[in-house]
Amino acid sequence: MDYIKKNKNESQKETIAIHLHENIEKVKQTLGNSTDLIISELRIGENGTKKAAIIYTDGLVDTKTIHNFMEPFMIRAREIEPGKGMDTPQEILRFMEDMTVTVGSIKEITDFSSLFKSVLSGDTVFLLDGLDRGIVASTRGWEDRGVSETSIESVVRGPRESFTETLRTNTSLIRRRIKDPHLWMETIQIGQVTQTDVSIMYIKGIVNDKVLKEVRERLNRINIDGILESGNIEEMIQDETFTPFPTMYNTERPDVASAGLMEGRVAIIVDGTPIVLLVPVVFTQFFQASEDYYNRSDFGAMRALRVVAFLLSLLAPSFYIAVTTFHQEMLPTSLLINLATQREGVPFPAFIEAMFMEFTFEILREAGIRMPRMIGPAISIVGALVIGEAAVQAGLVTPAMIIVVSITAISNFVFPAIAMSIPIRFLRFGLMGAAAAYGIYGIFIGLVAIYLHLCSLRSFGVPYMSPMAPFNLSDQKDTLFRFPLWAMRTRPRLISQKNKVREQTQNPEPGENRP
Amino acid sequence: MELAIVVGIGIDKKENEYVVSSQVVIPSEAGGQKASPIGYAPTTKFVASAPTIIEAFRKMTTISPRRMYTSHVRILVIGEEVAEEGLQDVLDYFYRDRTFRLDFYVVIARKTKAENILSIFTKLEKIPSVSLFTSLATSEKTYSNARGVHLDELINTMVSPGKNPVLTGLTIIGDETQGETKDNIQRITPHTRLKISTLGVLKKDKLVGWLSDKESRGFNFITGQVMGSVGDVVLPSGGKVAVEAFRSEAHMKSRIRRGEPEMEIKILTEGDIAEVDGSIDLMEQKNIQMLENLLEQRIKHLAESAIEKGQTKLKSDIFGFGEVIHRQHPKIWNKLQKNWAEDFVDVPVRIKVDAKLRRTGKVLDSFIEELNKK
Structure with missing residues (x-):
């Protein structure tokens, strides 16, 4: 860090010199003569008396753009006769600025720090001998993945596009959906080494200004060497570190981000990652799939199913442990005898058995993500054998336990937002311990603790459990069930505190002139 | 476990x-x-x-x-x-x-x-x-x-x-x-x-x-506990018809006459014709009514035999007459309560049965009818 700081301070002071060769020497020295740095020296003007150089980083620039820009410049610069406006460096600069139509933008720089930033971001710098300024042409263009289909948050009905690693592509994906002039964007660079572009997008007039101010402040507070993913940003600015629950929403879907913006949220887009952050977030948001809004409103009842799956995923193993160790009287007699038959000969208590199976599954799941793709099929064979038949036949676990683990595992994937499945995975183990020690009493103590914790959370000032706690009747239209769109007339109250009315469509009815 | x-x-x-x-x-x-x-x-x-x-x-x-x-x-x-x-x-x-x-x-x-x-x-x-x-x-x-x-x-x-x-x-x-x-x-x-x-x-x-089997069923009819039962009635023309009761209610009422309690039991039963072993025209409304009457008599008989056993032989108020009096005439019950175990024996009991036949099964007349015609 110290080394970086020192360097930075030095280059900030230095301004571009009047002699070209000094400047080139300086660039070469600072960048360590890196091989991807291209410095091509040219001669322009009458008889090539004026020396000039263009500097850019190979791979970050679109060479076609440079050609399109430089070619006509060079040709026309030769055509102009001496004494007709191409003699002094100032005149050349003006001439150049007149030709900006062919490239995106052109600006002047005077110091080396902006020169390096431009060169390393993919811009091309034009230096002219005798001029203590540089000209930056925007020529960014590098290999990227292109907009591809969503891989995490897939839907049956709805757009397939997902964000990419390029910031500009991502903002364009949002712009293409919201063509309002009030969709504003601010960009800052975070990371002293990485100089990562971080943009915040919001719709002026809908966004809660206090939240916006808070986001800006928190982003400005970050002082770190590098930001490689939006997760880095999230960790630096989230409200609460010691909670299993995410206090920021992340998505790879432009439509989800746009919907968030229209509800008054702020999107934080980080260059180099397809994951966009949305703040503030509430608990219920993790149960809302984008598809809920694209299908007819009765499909929104799926959310109730997701809540059931949430509880199953959180509680199924602990409930099984509690009932089989402490509360056998809760079961119907025939079921108890059935379970007792299965447990006959199993050497471990239900808790150990459940822990064993849950751990096995978690290992399989982790391995499934991390493992090279070619070995993929192997894990399904091993997984099916270990979790399934073999464990039972070896007499280590009961078949009922397998069912419990399977339903737990599969319920964990029901959430539209994968961020919510992580806290459940953690809390599940805690609750299993509580169930093994105190039975259902323990589970309830655990649940009460979780609930209290959830109520104490805030995301950028908005209570995490709203609109349930604090309760808001109107916002219930978009929690457990989704009301028809024409019924959801207002935006979530705590998210956007002004400009509440979202739409005023009439309840659709057959018209007077129906056939 | x-x-x-x-x-x-x-x-x-x-x-x-x-x-x-x-x-x-x-x-x-x-x-x-x-x-x-x-x-x-x-x-x-x-x-x-x-x-x-x-x-x-x-x-x-x-x-x-x-x-x-x-x-x-x-x-x-x-x-x-x-x-x-x-x-x-x-x-x-x-x-x-x-x-x-x-x-x-x-x-x-x-x-x-x-x-x-x-x-x-x-x-x-x-x-x-x-x-x-x-x-x-x-x-x-x-x-x-x-x-x-x-x-x-x-x-x-x-x-x-x-x-x-x-x-x-x-x-x-x-x-x-x-x-x-x-x-x-x-x-x-x-x-x-x-x-x-x-x-x-x-x-x-x-x-x-x-109680005998008959008395037990009578007891259940009196206390309204019948959720399903079967009984047969003998036709005047010979042969039998079996009836399956699927719903039964009982209402007990106590009455005080000259300071002495009296019980009135009303049994409401609904049933289906389950089996016909004889000749009877079930299309005729009056035949159905006749069957209902026979059924009422039959249930009454069952109930009476249970009361008889309970009052005279075993001398135990299993029917809960005392509770009914307690509920309906609390003041008189206060007096009766002391000697109820003995007094119960002499309480006159009247039984009214109302039976209804609802369905006749898949067929109306029995095939026996046709068999006998030829």
Whole structure:
């Protein structure tokens, strides 16, 4: 860090010199003569008396753009006769600025720090001998993945596009959906080494200004060497570190981000990652799939199913442990005898058995993500054998336990937002311990603790459990069930505190002139 | 789950000690699809005797490797001798201990010891106690000669001054010792079976006698407990028609005439024609009415025989007349209460039956009609 700081301070002071060769020497020295740095020296003007150089980083620039820009410049610069406006460096600069139509933008720089930033971001710098300024042409263009289909948050009905690693592509994906002039964007660079572009997008007039101010402040507070993913940003600015629950929403879907913006949220887009952050977030948001809004409103009842799956995923193993160790009287007699038959000969208590199976599954799941793709099929064979038949036949676990683990595992994937499945995975183990020690009493103590914790959370000032706690009747239209769109007339109250009315469509009815 | 799941408990008395027997499920034999190749008995029986019941249970751990787990008791069998001596000392433990679920049936072992009831192999349901529990529940719903009585109901009626309890009896048919071997269930017709018998009548907490099958059904009609029953009526033209009652209600009313109580019982029954063994034209409305009248007489007869037995022979108010008077004429009940046990015997009882026939099954007239024409 110290080394970086020192360097930075030095280059900030230095301004571009009047002699070209000094400047080139300086660039070469600072960048360590890196091989991807291209410095091509040219001669322009009458008889090539004026020396000039263009500097850019190979791979970050679109060479076609440079050609399109430089070619006509060079040709026309030769055509102009001496004494007709191409003699002094100032005149050349003006001439150049007149030709900006062919490239995106052109600006002047005077110091080396902006020169390096431009060169390393993919811009091309034009230096002219005798001029203590540089000209930056925007020529960014590098290999990227292109907009591809969503891989995490897939839907049956709805757009397939997902964000990419390029910031500009991502903002364009949002712009293409919201063509309002009030969709504003601010960009800052975070990371002293990485100089990562971080943009915040919001719709002026809908966004809660206090939240916006808070986001800006928190982003400005970050002082770190590098930001490689939006997760880095999230960790630096989230409200609460010691909670299993995410206090920021992340998505790879432009439509989800746009919907968030229209509800008054702020999107934080980080260059180099397809994951966009949305703040503030509430608990219920993790149960809302984008598809809920694209299908007819009765499909929104799926959310109730997701809540059931949430509880199953959180509680199924602990409930099984509690009932089989402490509360056998809760079961119907025939079921108890059935379970007792299965447990006959199993050497471990239900808790150990459940822990064993849950751990096995978690290992399989982790391995499934991390493992090279070619070995993929192997894990399904091993997984099916270990979790399934073999464990039972070896007499280590009961078949009922397998069912419990399977339903737990599969319920964990029901959430539209994968961020919510992580806290459940953690809390599940805690609750299993509580169930093994105190039975259902323990589970309830655990649940009460979780609930209290959830109520104490805030995301950028908005209570995490709203609109349930604090309760808001109107916002219930978009929690457990989704009301028809024409019924959801207002935006979530705590998210956007002004400009509440979202739409005023009439309840659709057959018209007077129906056939 | 290292538990011995007790499904049935039997209580007998020997000298001054209780002999407590518990039927414990052997999970590897009783449950699941995998039948054990060895084929042990699905349950086992632990017997211990002690001055108190809880002590007997604790004593059982000296012969059982696992703790007795009594939350899943399906049936509590009380030996006939114990029942005759009185149940008050027996039931407290079951009512007090928190592990009991109170949804098990209390029955009396008739003409045998409770211990023996718990030693018989049963078919269809592997676990004898579960077999008894379901068989009692089924016969209660389809034949109504028995009553499944839960512990809390039993205690409530026991302490009520205006009502005495009944308990269903259980008998063993066939040879008791043969029923204890696996051989019993390997045959199509087992040597020995357990049978739901009729109702035993208690006076306070003591068993005083038994109702017959007919009287038991009459009793259930009077108390409105019939959920399904079958009876036949004899046609004037010869032949029989069987009727399946599927709904029955009873309303008891008390009336005071010159300071003396009178009971009026109204029984409302709905039924279907289930079987016709004779010649009758069911298309005729008046024939249906005639059948209804015959049915009413028949039910009335059943009910009267139950009242007769209860009042004159056993002298026990199992019908709850006292409770009805208490509810409807509380002031007079205060006077009657003291001598109710004696006065009950002389209470005049009038029975009115209203029977309705609803459906005739898949056919109207019996094919016998056509058979006879040719």
